[in-house]
Amino acid sequence: MSYKRTGCICLVLWLLTLPAIAQTTFTVVPLGVRGGGDESNLSCYLVAAAGTSAYIGLDAGTVRAGLVKAVAAQTFRAPVEAILRDSIRGYCLSHPHLDHVAGLLLNAPDDARKPLYGLPGCLETLQKSYFNWQAWPNFGPGGAAPALGKYQFQPLAPGPETSLAGTDLFVRVFPLSHGPGYESAAFLVRHHSSYLLYLGDTGADALEKSGRLRALWQVVAPLVQRGQLKALFIEASYPNEQPENQLFGHLTPRLLLQELDVLAQLAGPKALRGLPVVVTHSKPAADNEALIQRQLGAANGLGVRFVFPQQGQRLGF
Template identity: 45%
Template sequence: MFFCIIVQYSNAQSSFTILPLGVYGGSDESNLSAYLLAPRDSQNYICLDAGTIYDGLKAAHSKGFIKKNEADFFKENIKAYLISHGHLDHVAGMIINSPNDVKKNIYALPFCIDILKTKYFTWTSWANFANEGEQPALKKYTYNYLDTSKETLIENTSLFVKPFLLSHSAPGKSTAFLIRNNDDYFLYFGDTGDDAIEQSNNLKIVWNAVAPLLPAKKLKGISIECSYPDEQNDKQLFGHLKPDLLFKNLKELENLAGKNSLQNFPVIIAHIKPDGDNETLIHEELEKENTLNVKLIFPKQGEKINL
């Protein structure tokens, strides 16, 4: 038996509100990876990656999921950015909209901040709206260097984050963010390849860290990428996952957390590359291969998910 949810998923005892501003991994510049997240009953959101901002807010407003106009919500309710890596489909919305933004923090691992500082917020690519890098630094955004060894409070929210390093087409890097709200957690993955293909143990480290949270019912959901259908050759994945690799990894997590620990567990499927029939194939393959009986959630731009 499998569960496939393609509309808003709601949990009556939810701990987090997630508002997807962009859900795809390419081909549609108006709908690229960006997820707002806030504690339940809070309007203080963090932005997990920022490929698309304004088009996502317009979609959320038109569907009734936010009441404020887009410009005010953008300035007042998005309190910080957490950026997993420096690829354009994860940062373009933040960069393009930076002239109209207000002072905020950017949280990321050092490798990612270095990309923002030397490739994007420069006076050759764009104005430097950050507090470091090419001068003059306009200091609208403040870089906050995350450390994989500790948890960090996200200022202007009640949320904490612990980062994990991921491999994304080695030697490329990315990040997973474990977000804590009181005693509840949500795990967000930036782009990631499979450990065996990437010749790393980064995913194994993440699974070992979060496995104890499952039997304790403290992990409320995961957002993880599935960019290609199974027909994609492993050598052509470019640091991404496909359905069989995704379930291979979820089975590793279940082995650590205990049998049936993932039954009905919410898994948001992110970063689908919607070229051709990819999206349909990925949906079908995930449904067919879902022997773990997780709740598959296919997010829609501008539609809230409560976990």
């Protein structure tokens, strides 16, 4: 066989591998990436099965302002109102702090009927503290009359997987510790045999004394080993200089890397190499984000691929 023909065959075989390499399972559009202080850019990540326009919001701190930026960047081609009402099919809420639900609340009058998923305590707080005709009109399904019922509450229990209505996605919930006595949640989202893991606010096991992160890592480790976990979203709110008694149930780069070390011990020392780790919830203080990025990069012995999301810019995993 001639060199020329052999070269052509090799080129064809190489080209045939490109779709598999470039293929993405999840499309993610960050509508907000920060953790408090900037009301126009608070935690909210839209997730859809790649190739579809049916999104679930992972938290909802900022919605409309993020959609405006996404449309301006041509991440979306539809009008903001259409995306809000039709493309976002529901929200998974990690906990009811305002920097994770304010966008949902403020845009409720213009929204369509859709489900809200979360731990029972989160949904109960949403109903009692916000949808009560005092803090805000009652767009929930119960509580103070009249209950407008725009949102249907879908409580999630740890363990079983739940279908996310109107999408090709499924979810499992895991409780997290966000300071003494306060519960947050992580969502393990599945499409076919691929997974994306999103953690709401969380403290480190070493400080929270709950063991909840280790329990989560034990479930996720086999997915990492098999290459099924496509991305991990986890917070780093403060730089390492923040005193531990002023973390308020959050992580620093040092504590985040300690937790990834635990995952690596369970999955294998090289299993995390190249894994996209999307860093969320950094506080918007001066130089805070840049310092967090430098500290994570300098100590990244596991070889994970840190991703620092930008509001309105599409990500693919």
